[in-house]
Amino acid sequence: MRVGIVGLGLIGGSFAKAYHESKDWEVYGMDSDKRILDLALLAEDLDGVLDETTISQCDLLLIALYPQAVIEYLEKNAPYISKDTVVIDCGGTKRKICEAGFQIAEKYGFTFIGGHPMAGRHYTGYKYSLANLYDGMAMVIIPKTCDDMNWLEHIKDLLKPARFGTVTVTTAENHDKMIAFTSQLAHVVSNAYIKSPTAREHHGYSAGSYKDLTRVAWLNEVMWTELFMENRDYLTEEIRFLREELKKYQNALEQQDFEKMRELLREGKERKVEVDGR
Incomplete structure (x- = not known):
């Protein structure tokens, strides 16, 4: 079996290392940064370079690029992809990618599936990729149709x-609706929270709560800007809801309304138990 991996950052690099460890797969890769590609070859995480010749030999093609770059790659390379190849992208938003991907795949006869591996690390890039990054994690897939369980297997x-x-x-x-809440809103809140003037003086006063809330404030602003803008309708809706909820807490404080504050805190605690358990 042969897998081609486009983009050797944290996500693509981790796929390359995982499939290389499998021993049953030959791994081909490409990256716009030749230094990264050379490093992956030197580390023997790849069996060869993914190009116009080797792409046609792949059983699986994983595209780990930013959303617009995924579409551009497919538009350029679709003529070289075999009709037997399954193509899965790894972008963080899906509506725009899937609309274009399904159309291109239908035109050239291969199978395209939207994908989003729900895994990551604080730092990005091939240097930080791990063969076990996806162990036990969730993979979200978006097929054009899903009426065949044999296909899913x-x-x-x-x-x-x-x-x-x-x-x-x-x-x-x-x-995209779910990811606006579970991922994108969390990044917005973390990034905004750390901008408080008090943050500069937090040393010696902070523990787990601060670390949890600020972990994703350190981000790739180029990638996240593209993701936020593509999902702006759902993300705006989540931000609007959060602002309305925060206003309730602010009002309770300003009005010194102890009962209202206890009610708000109890509601939040009970909702956490309801959706996630203790």
Whole structure:
């Protein structure tokens, strides 16, 4: 079996290392930065370079690029992709990618599936990629249609070297709605929170709560700007709801309303138990 990996950052690099460890797969890769590609070859995480010749030999093609770059790569390289190849992207938003990907795949006869591996690290880049990054984590996939369970088992088999814990099948619309809450809003809040003037004086006064809330404030602003803008409708809705909730807490404080504050805190605690357990 052969897998091609486009983009050797944290996500693509981790896929390369996981599939290389599998021993049942030959791994081909490419990156716009030749230094990264050379490093991956030197580390023997790749069996060869992914190009116009080797791409046609791949059973699976994983595209780990920013959303617009995924579309541009498909538009340029679709003529070289075999009709037997399954193509899965790894972008953080899905509606725009899937709309273009499904159209291109239909034109050239291969299978395209939107994908989003739910895993990451504080730092990005091939240097920080790990063969076990996806161990036990969730993989979200968005097919054009999903009416054949044999098809789903085939996709799970193709992804087996990454050792995902679960594979979730959904629509591009639902993915983007959910990710606005579970990921994008968290990054916005963290990034805004750290801008408080008090943050400069926090040393000696902070512990787990501060670390938890600020972990994702350190981010790739180029990538996240593209993701936020592509998902601006759902993300704006989540930010608006959060602002309305925060205003309730602010009002309770300004009005010295102890009962209201206890009610708000109790509601939040009970909702956490309801959705996640203790």
